[in-house]
Amino acid sequence: MATRRVVVEGEEVLRKHAKSAGPVTPHLKEILQDMVETMREENGVGLAAPQVGIMRRMFVAQPDPGDDATVYYMIDPVITHYSEEKEWGVEGCLSVPDMVGDVERSVAIKIEATGLDGERREFDFEGFEARVMQHEYDHLDGILYTDKCRNLRSAFEEDEEDIEEDAETK
Numbered sequence: 474m475a476t477r478r479v480v481v482e483g484e485e486v487l488r489k490h491a492k493s494a495g496p497v498t499p500h501l502k503e504i505l506q507d508m509v510e511t512m513r514e515e516n517g518v519g520l521a522a523p524q525v526g527i528m529r530r531m532f533v534a535q536p537d538p539g540d541d542a543t544v545y546y547m548i549d550p551v552i553t554h555y556s557e558e559k560e561w562g563v564e565g566c567l568s569v570p571d572m573v574g575d576v577e578r579s580v581a582i583k584i585e586a587t588g589l590d591g592e593r594r595e596f597d598f599e600g601f602e603a604r605v606m607q608h609e610y611d612h613l614d615g616i617l618y619t620d621k622c623r624n625l626r627s628a629f630e631e632d633e634e635d636i637e638e639d640a641e642t643k
Contacts, residue, residue, distance in 0.1 A: 474503075476511045477525040482569045486526055488615040494522075494529040494548045497591040501531075505546055505589065508533045517567045519605045521612030524568050532609040536602045545596070545606075550586035552610055553595070555579040562604055564618045565628055574622030578604045 480486055494501060504527060512520040512533060519534035534545045558580045565573045581599040584606055588594060598606050608618055619625055 474506045474510045476514045477507050479511065479515060479520075479567045480524055480526050482617060482619070486523055486528065487568055487612070487617060489523065489528060490615055491521075491523055491528045491530045491613045494531040494587075497548060497587060497589060501529075501548070502589055505531065505533055505548075509535070509544055512567075515567050519609040520567065521609045523612050523615075530613045532612065534602075534605050534609055536605045546586075546589045547584065547606070547609070548587040548589075550584050550606075550610060550613070552582050552584050552607070554583035556581040556603075562601075564604070564608060564622065566608070566618055568612075569617060569619055571628050572619070572625060573628045574619060574625040576604075576608075576618050576622045578607050582606060584610070 504522070508520045508522065508525060511525060512518070512535065518536050519532060521532035522529045530550065531546075531548045532550070534547065535542055537543065556579045559577050560580055561575050561577050563573050564576045580603060581597070582603045583595055583597055585593065585595045611618070611621075
């Protein structure tokens with residue numbers, strides 16, 4: 474396994490629509506494992522293939538921290554249902570370093586995808602997990618969270634505000 478370079482905003486590849494990943498091959502599995510390693514190295518919770526310059530419809534996600542947490546391998550995913558209930562939440566992106574913004578997303582989704590074993594299955598996600606999946610799915614269509622967000626700001630300002638709030642509550 475190896476880490477890959479994360480493509481950053483401004484590079485054309487992030488704005489293109491990805492093509493089908495096709496069948497699960499040893500090469501595809503190797504790319505996905507590299508993506509997991511890269512995601513972890515960069516302290517991310519998800520990584521889409523276009524973010525490492527590969528124009529295929531696939532992403533990896535590990536919404537819960539820790540090496541023992543489930544890693545989701547989403548190959549040729551399709552979101553089949555979005556809940557009507559939505560909520561705003563803060564998002565960042567490895568391809569938009571040092572920035573965060575508020576994005577409205579569905580609270581729950583159903584997503585169908587092929588796994589590493591080549592089997593197609595359906596997943597139900599809620600809350601933060603649903604947010605992560607929607608964020609990564611957008612990358613497959615050339616959409617960045619900055620296209621949907623309000624209040625785009627420095628991630629470091631967010632940290633400073635948290636520190637100030639913590640100091641005030643003590």
